[in-house]
Structures are given as structure tokens and as C-alpha cells.
Amino acid sequence: QQPVQSPQAVILREGEDAVINCSSSKALYSVHWYRQKHGEAPVFLMILLKGGEQKGHEKISASFNEKKQQSSLYLTASQLSYSGTYFCGTEGKDSSYKLIFGSGTRLLVRP
């Protein structure tokens, strides 16, 4: 089953923060996050395993609560380049290497 992402869309002013959530009904082994700009392919941001927290190469970090089967992506001091659609992908504990994506969260950062 597809993980559920929220919100579906968010509009920010440059410099503001945002949180994107991803929730699954299945026990998870890992969670991936990707960003896709219009007309382009999705690009990898990070992978999280077993309750770990990771930091991306920008002011982007994420957490993974294995017990709640939830992950959150944190974008701080957003930049115009952060605009795009963010997808979480989940790998179930019973379905290795089968990555299922949520329907995405559209993020628009305005000057």
C-alpha cells in the first residue's frame, strides 16, 4: 500500500521552514526521500533506517520513527531551489528492495 504523505501542497516564503510527513500502515525497514522538479526525474535526498535521523547536504534533515511507521522531512530556512515535489518511498520489512512511493507533496518557495 502507498504511504500517505501530508500535506499535499505547501507554499512558503523564502527563509521559512516546512515539515513533510510520511506515514505507512506496514512495518518498515527503510524510508527514502526524493525531490522532483517539473519535467525532470526524481533525485535522491536521503535514506533512513530504524529510527535514525539523517541530514542531507542542504538544510534538509529527516527522522524515522520505526514504531509509528512514520517519517518526517524537515526543510529549514527554505531556498527558492527547494521548490518541487517531494516523495517518500517506503521499503517494507516483508518486501525487500520493493520501494513504494507516496503521492507526493508539492512545495513552492516564493521570494
Next chain:
Amino acid sequence: DAGITQSPRHKVTETGTPVTLRCHQTENHRYMYWYRQDPGHGLRLIHYSYGVKDTDKGEVSDGYSVSRSKTEDFLLTLESATSSQTSVYFCAISDSGLAGETGELFFGEGSRLTVL
């Protein structure tokens, strides 16, 4: 950039005709995936492969078949295309992560298919 190419990049076909999309990689990655992307649905997994001649179904596999006779090529076939299969198709590749998880997915540029 990961060496992954999709062909054709654009195709217009008629209902009932067979269509084959090709994904070719030069990275020797073990895992290959086909996703379709439609507005409001995100990326939906069609089929994936975990080795040569080893494939499995995804979320939306009806009407699609795949084959992987070589590590570098993963073919997606629509035996008889329908208008509901109009979509953008993405191929992706990955290897195992350090902890055995699915590693980073590298996506191809996508193939836009229109079925009239």
C-alpha cells in the same frame, strides 16, 4: 550521473498495439524498477527485478510484462496498449545499501507514452 538511459523518450501509439520500453544501465546495479507517474498518484511501481531473469510484480502490474535477460537491460512491454496506460514511465536502478536495505534509486529521464 548514473548511466541509465530510457528509449524511446516519447511515443504515440494507438489502442491495441504492442509497445516496448527499454531501460539500459551501465552501472552493473542489481535492482531495476519500472514506475509510472500520473497526476495525483505519484510514482507507482509496475514491476521490478532483483537479478537476471528474476522479476516481481509491483502495485499496478496488470497489462504489463517485463523481461531481464541481461544485467544491463530491463524491458517493459504493454501487450495491447490502452488509453489508461498513457503516462510517463520512469526506470530506476539501485544496489543494496550497507545494511542490506534498498540503496539510492537513480532514475532515468522518463518515457512519455500517449495511447490514442
